[in-house]
Amino acid sequence: MPENSSVQTILTKSPIKAAQIIKRGGIVAFPTETVYGLGANVFDARAIEKIFAAKQRPNDNPLIAHVGNLEQIKLLVSEINETADKFIKAFFPAPLTLVLPKAEKVPRAATASLPTIGVRMPRNKLALEFLRQCKTPLVAPSANLSGKPSPTDWQAVYEDLNGRIDCILQGEATEIGLESTVVDCTANTPLVLRAGAITLEDLQKIIPETRIYNHRENEQPKSPGLKHRHYSPRAKVIPASPKFKVQSSKSKAFIGLTEPKEKFDLIKTCASVEDYAHSLFDFFRQCDRREIEEIFCETVEETGIGLALMDRLKRASDG
Numbered sequence: 001m002p003e004n005s006s007v008q009t010i011l012t013k014s015p016i017k018a019a020q021i022i023k024r025g026g027i028v029a030f031p032t033e034t035v036y037g038l039g040a041n042v043f044d045a046r047a048i049e050k051i052f053a054a055k056q057r058p059n060d061n062p063l064i065a066h067v068g069n070l071e072q073i074k075l076l077v078s079e080i081n082e083t084a085d086k087f088i089k090a091f092f093p094a095p096l097t098l099v100l101p102k103a104e105k106v107p108r109a110a111t112a113s114l115p116t117i118g119v120r121m122p123r124n125k126l127a128l129e130f131l132r133q134c135k136t137p138l139v140a141p142s143a144n145l146s147g148k149p150s151p152t153d154w155q156a157v158y159e160d161l162n163g164r165i166d167c168i169l170q171g172e173a174t175e176i177g178l179e180s181t182v183v184d185c186t187a188n189t190p191l192v193l194r195a196g197a198i199t200l201e202d203l204q205k206i207i208p209e210t211r212i213y214n215h216r217e218n219e220q221p222k223s224p225g226l227k228h229r230h231y232s233p234r235a236k237v238i239p240a241s242p243k244f245k246v247q248s249s250k251s252k253a254f255i256g257l258t259e260p261k262e263k264f265d266l267i268k269t270c271a272s273v274e275d276y277a278h279s280l281f282d283f284f285r286q287c288d289r290r291e292i293e294e295i296f297c298e299t300v301e302e303t304g305i306g307l308a309l310m311d312r313l314k315r316a317s318d319g
């Protein structure tokens with residue numbers, strides 16, 4: 001448990017009880033279809049500060065606002081432009097976050113002083129029930145300590161944040177396992193800032209001009225989160241082609257699609273790219289619990305959800 005833990009963390013399956021804690025200015029971890037989030041009332045700057053403290057999150061990294069119905073989007077943004085309107089109609093509720101100019105009323109703490117805000121309506125039933133009970137949109141980053149893999153079950157939230165947050169709303173393990181697709185809708189061309197389960201191909205069916213944002217060196221990144229180290233287990237993450245040869249005497253693990261020929265201390269062979277994406281963060285945490293030193297991760301083709309999976313692998317392996 002972290003040294004400065006002082007809060008009693010309540011575990012509950014009741015969205016009503018969890019919502020009462022939000023109404024009293026508390027912070028609550030809850031399941032979504034992507035990963036578990038750590039929620040606070042978007043209009044409560046003091047509660048938002050508690051999120052940054054609990055996660056040890058750099059304060060230049062903006063949060064995503066979650067809504068329980070489409071009406072609430074109007075409370076958060078100054079305008080829903082045509083691009084956003086098309087994506088909302090095509091996908092919401094979905095593992096998709098749209099970045100739009102923020103409404104004046106949204107406190108600066110929510111967006112790390114950016115003039116824009118990311119908005120998403122999750123499709124997980126318990127998340128929606130909880131959001132509806134809160135009667136306000138919630139800002140919610142992933143419910144992990146900053147830099148760690150995002151939590152895909154409540155036990156992973158507990159491992160990182162017990163004693164640091166007011167409540168965990170206990171639901172099932174998450175369906176997708178990787179964070180939402182983030183799309184900047186503020187310019188003429190929609191830009192994918194973070195790949196996720198709503199794929200580039202899905203978005204291009206609605207707006208063909210949509211493209212992936214490529215951050216240039218020396219340029220302020222459009223998504224501040226992109227510059228921080230992410231998703232990292234303690235073990236070294238090594239992306240590996242299907243035919244790789246392991247030359248190492250360290251304790252090692254493998255995750256991928258192809259049954260490996262060599263010996264590993266822990267192996268996860270996934271049935272599909274979706275299954276691989278779903279299992280990755282949980283596997284990272286299992287490796288840390290077993291003090292594995294190296295994790296070999298099979299590389300996959302960067303299309304569909306494979307793009308999001310490769311993005312997380314690359315980030316976890318750098319630095």
Ligand code: TXA
Pocket residue numbers: 032034035036037038061062063064097099111114116117118120140141142143178179180181182193194222223224225226
């Ligand atoms: O699936 C998800 O999106 C999960 C669940 C809980 O909804 N949330 C999540 O939040 O992954 P977080 O805070 O771990 O990641 C938010 C990402 C960061 O990379 C951040 O920089 C970016 O979204 N972001 C948020 N607001 C933004 C904005 N106004 N402009 C650009 N990027 C933004």
Ligand code: MG
Pocket residue numbers: 141142150
């Ligand atoms: Mg995160």
